[in-house]
Amino acid sequence: MDTMRERFTSTTSDLLDQDPRLAVVLADITAAAFAPAAARHPERVLNVGIREQLLIGVAGGLALAGLRPIAHTFPSFLVERPFEQIKLDLGHQDVGAVLVSTGASYDMASLGRTHQAPGDVALFDTLEGWTVQVPGHPEEAEALLRAAAAGSGRVYLRLSGETNHAAHPVEGGRMAVLKQGSDRAAGVVVAVGPLLDPVLEAVADLDVTVLYAATVRPFDVAGLRSAVARTAAADVVVVEPYLAGTSNREVGEALLDTPHRVLGLGVARQELRRYGTPAEHAAAHGLDAASLRARIGGFLG
Numbered sequence: 557m558d559t560m561r562e563r564f565t566s567t568t569s570d571l572l573d574q575d576p577r578l579a580v581v582l583a584d585i586t587a588a589a590f591a592p593a594a595a596r597h598p599e600r601v602l603n604v605g606i607r608e609q610l611l612i613g614v615a616g617g618l619a620l621a622g623l624r625p626i627a628h629t630f631p632s633f634l635v636e637r638p639f640e641q642i643k644l645d646l647g648h649q650d651v652g653a654v655l656v657s658t659g660a661s662y663d664m665a666s667l668g669r670t671h672q673a674p675g676d677v678a679l680f681d682t683l684e685g686w687t688v689q690v691p692g693h694p695e696e697a698e699a700l701l702r703a704a705a706a707g708s709g710r711v712y713l714r715l716s717g718e719t720n721h722a723a724h725p726v727e728g729g730r731m732a733v734l735k736q737g738s739d740r741a742a743g744v745v746v747a748v749g750p751l752l753d754p755v756l757e758a759v760a761d762l763d764v765t766v767l768y769a770a771t772v773r774p775f776d777v778a779g780l781r782s783a784v785a786r787t788a789a790a791d792v793v794v795v796e797p798y799l800a801g802t803s804n805r806e807v808g809e810a811l812l813d814t815p816h817r818v819l820g821l822g823v824a825r826q827e828l829r830r831y832g833t834p835a836e837h838a839a840a841h842g843l844d845a846a847s848l849r850a851r852i853g854g855f856l857g
Contacts, residue, residue, distance in 0.1 A: 560715040561586070561658040563694040564701060568626060568656075569593040571705050572600060577624045578705060583611045585629040586658070612638040615653045616645030624652065624705060630664070631657035631673035631714065639679060647683050652708045656701070660716035660750075661798050661823045662837040674799045674823035680712055680773065681802070687711045687729075688773035690749035690797065695723035696770050703727070716797065718750040718834060726770040731779040735759065735766035736786075742856040743791030744783045746807075748772055751797050751843060758848035764856065772796070775806035781814075790816035793852050795843070799823055819855045821848065 558566070565586060572578050572593050579600040580590060587594075587603045594601035600623075604610045608629060615625035627634065634657045635642065646653050661674040680686045687709060691697040697715055704711040724732050731746065735756065744765045747755035752768050759766060765783050769776065784790050790811060794803045801820035808818065823841050830836075838844050842851055 557719075558694055559717060560691065560694050560697040560719065561717070562589075563698050564628070564656055564658065564715060565589040567698045567701050568705075571702070572597050575624070575705065576600075577622070579618050579623045579625050581611055581615050581618070581625055581627045583608050583629045583633060585633070608633045609638040609641050612641035613645050615655075616641070616649055616651060619646070619651035619653050620649060624654070624708070626654045626656060626705065628656045628658070630659040630671055631676045632659075632671055635676040635679055635712070636673055643683060646710055647685065650685075652710055654701070654704045654711045654713060656713045656715065658715040658717075660714065660718065663717040663834050665834055665837050666831050668831065669827060676712075676714065677772065677796075677798045678802045681805075685710055686773060687771065688714070689726075689771050690714045690716075691726065691770050692720040692749040692752050692768075693723035694719065696726045699726055700770065714749070714798075716750050718797070720750060720753045724752075724768055724770070729771040729774060729776060731767040731769045731776040733765065733783065734768045735764065737763050737765040739786065739788065741765055741787040743787055743789050743793065744780065745793045745795065745852060746780070746803070748794070748796045748803075751795050754838075754843065754845045754848055755795050757845040758852055762853060762856070764852075772803060775803065775810065777806075777810040780807065780810050784811065784814065784816070789856075790814050791818075791856055792816060793819045793821065793855060795848065796820070796822040797843070799825065800841075817855075819851075821851060
């Protein structure tokens with residue numbers, strides 16, 4: 557199976573052949589994989605070099621000129637470094653673009669803190685009008701990318717090297733029910749993107765409902781409320797592959813009229829000053845199946 561990054565490259569190259577509105581803006585990252593597409597469309601595959609603020613500025617200019625830009629690099633360089641340009645050149649100008657990152661929170665842990673960005677989704681929560689998508693499988697990444705490219709809004713597509721074993725429906729931004737608890741269920745667990753498989757393993761013996769989310773903004777309020785209404789307790793656990801607690805506010809607003817508890821699990825704020833592997837970082841942040849079993853079970857009782 558190809559990776560999400562490979563699927564992004566092949567799908568985007570195909571879309572460039574089909575849609576003359578599309579343009580790809582790169583900052584060296586993945587440029588070699590786009591070389592064939594650049595040869596076919598030199599005016600619509602632009603590599604600005606290691607100039608990430610310019611990456612977003614060029615995307616904004618292309619959007620103002622009527623094109624649909626897809627800007628791509630690692631999340632720390634796509635979101636954190638040029639955040640002011642995202643705010644002004646895209647948001648303030650009120651133009652659309654598709655930002656596609658690869659590397660997630662710690663896929664490139666061996667490259668150190670410069671290549672880790674667990675706070676990227678939280679940053680987008682400070683801006684208006686963004687759709688944020690976190691696929692858990694290459695098939696989901698392709699479906700979301702094709703829909704984003706065909707649209708006109710502002711989309712952040714967060715790709716990871718970690719994947720679930722199977723793809724699930726991701727159209728419409730709705731959360732899918734992948735495990736239905738009984739009417740005495742202890743609560744609802746929302747699994748985001750590539751953390752679905754560890755969550756399902758962790759709660760296999762628990763009477764809980766599991767919702768799967770590949771689109772996290774806008775948050776599927778109706779889906780969560782429907783699931784909570786079918787459980788004995790309005791207790792919600794959100795397991796996200798980025799900063800822990802990022803979606804707690806979304807859950808709180810969704811259940812504003814319902815007494816509830818919420819536990820946000822994800823990447824801790826404390827920096828792990830080790831290189832290691834993605835699996836080792838996941839375990840250190842308590843996002844492996846065994847740790848999730850203890851934390852979810854302890855919260856839901």
